[in-house]
Amino acid sequence: MTHLCSLNLFRVENLPSAIGKLKHLRFIDLSHTFITLLPNSITSLYNLHTLKISLCPTLVKLPEGMGDMV
Numbered sequence: 001m002t003h004l005c006s007l008n009l010f011r012v013e014n015l016p017s018a019i020g021k022l023k024h025l026r027f028i029d030l031s032h033t034f035i036t037l038l039p040n041s042i043t044s045l046y047n048l049h050t051l052k053i054s055l056c057p058t059l060v061k062l063p064e065g066m067g068d069m070v
Contacts, residue, residue, distance in 0.1 A: 009033060020044040027052075034058045043069060 004022050008029040009015075015030070020041025029052040036058045042051075043065035053059060 015039055015042070017041045023047065026050070031055050036060055038063055038066075040065060042066075046070070 003024050005024055006027040007022070007025060010032060011034070012030075013034045013036075015035055015038060017039040018041070019025070019028075019039060020043075022045065024047055025045050026047050027050045028048065029050075031052050031054045033056055035056060037060065040063045042048075043063050046069075048069070
């Protein structure tokens with residue numbers, strides 16, 4: 001499962017830090033979830049093109065390393 005390219009999650013409250021191991025991930029849709037924080041490991045997803053976080057009412061902060069992503 002390490003070659004997963006797209007991930008759509010619905011009605012989740014937590015995103016595991018192991019998501020950083022999915023190096024081939026290009027698209028993550030977290031819309032309409034109840035996530036409050038994204039794990040810092042998300043910043044190691046170098047192939048990530050799209051992070052969709054619209055309508056996440058509980059998301060309060062993005063990881064500091066997000067600004068360094070290409």
